[in-house]
Amino acid sequence: MRDILRKYRDTATTLVVLILPLFSMYFHGKVRDNSTVFERTLVALTAPAQRVAALIVGGIQDVWTEYINLVGLQAANEELRNENQILLGEALRAKKLKLENQRLKSLLGFRERYADLKTVPARVIAKDISPYYRVVKIVLDAGRSDAVSEGMPVVTHEGVVGRISRATGNFSEVMLAVDSRSNINVTIAGKGVSGVLRGVGDKNDFGGSFRFLHQSEPVEQNDTVVTSGHDKVFPAGLEVGYIASATVRQNGLYYEYDVNPAVNFSTLEEVLVIVEREREPDLENGGENSR
Structure with a gap:
């Protein structure tokens, strides 16, 4: 007998737990004026179990409801994140297009100011970077097929x-003005000081050195250095850089000033290659492109 009770104990307990609340709900739900002693006793005995069962069921319902809400909230958050990424990408593209439009307008303004210079527009498609994260050479998407040649x-x-150092069918390489091989005939805008701007492209400096023999007027910091046109390569009056410091150095017969380049080579996207020139601007006031 004990073996039988032990064997079916779990089953009997489960049935009691399930059936008692049903009886309780039945008797609690009845509307009667008179009830038997058995009914009152059963109600009293099953009321605690019913409350526990109600709490358990209510707790399970609350947990399930919270779970459903959490799943919905996570899905909504994921949707918002995706929408945010899309909007961010669109904003970045719009900003890029705006900057490109500004650059192209500026290049168009340059071509209008120098209408008698025949130019070929080109995009920068590659940049050689030094170990010190400086641009030392750029590659353009224009070459001999576009009438572009060396020099x-x-x-x-x-x-x-700078100037074209190598040209192929559809591409060309540019030696920058700050390259140590570069020499450009220049003058100080509005002052009678002319000389040569030599590139200084080493690990300690990234600019140019303005060398001259005679100084007729004092040179000041931020004075504009423009092309003189004497080398027959660059048209006169184009900005090359700005005097970095009023401190002058003497190197043999020459005097030297450090020069910061006018162009930010790291942000270059579009350029113009001058394939033909017909005039030399008046340098009386430092050229048309001086500040």
Whole structure:
């Protein structure tokens, strides 16, 4: 007998737990004026179990409801994140297009100011970066098929970029104005000081050195250095850079000033290659492109 009770104990307990609340709900739900002693006793005995069962069921319902809400909230958050990424991408594209439009307008303004210079527009498609994260050479998407050849000047609305060092069918490489091999005939805008701007592209400096023999007027910091046109390569009056410091150095017969380039080579996107020139601007006031 004990073996039988032990064997079916779990089953009997489960049935009691399930059936008692049903009886309780039945008797609690009856509306009667008179009830038997058995009914009152059963109600009294099953009331605690019913309350516990109600609490358990209510708790399960609350947990399930919270779970459903959490799943819905996570889905909504994921949707918002995706929408935010899309909007962010669109905003970045719009900003990029706006900046490109501004650059192209500036290049168009340059071409209008120098209408008698025949130029070929080109995009920068590659940049060689030094170990010190400085741009040392750029590659353009224009070459011999676009009438571009070695030695031609490369400019932007900011000023002189450099000159073509190598040209192939559809591409060309540019030696920058700050390259140590670069020499450009220049003058100080509005002052009678002319000389040569030599590139200084080493690990300690990234600019130019303005060398001259005679100084007729004092040179000041931020004075504009423009092309003189004497080298027959660059048209006169194009900005090359600005005097970095009023401190002058003497190197043999020459005097030197440090020069910061006018062009930010790291942000270059579009340039113009001058394939033909017909005039030399008047330098009486420092050229048409001086500040």
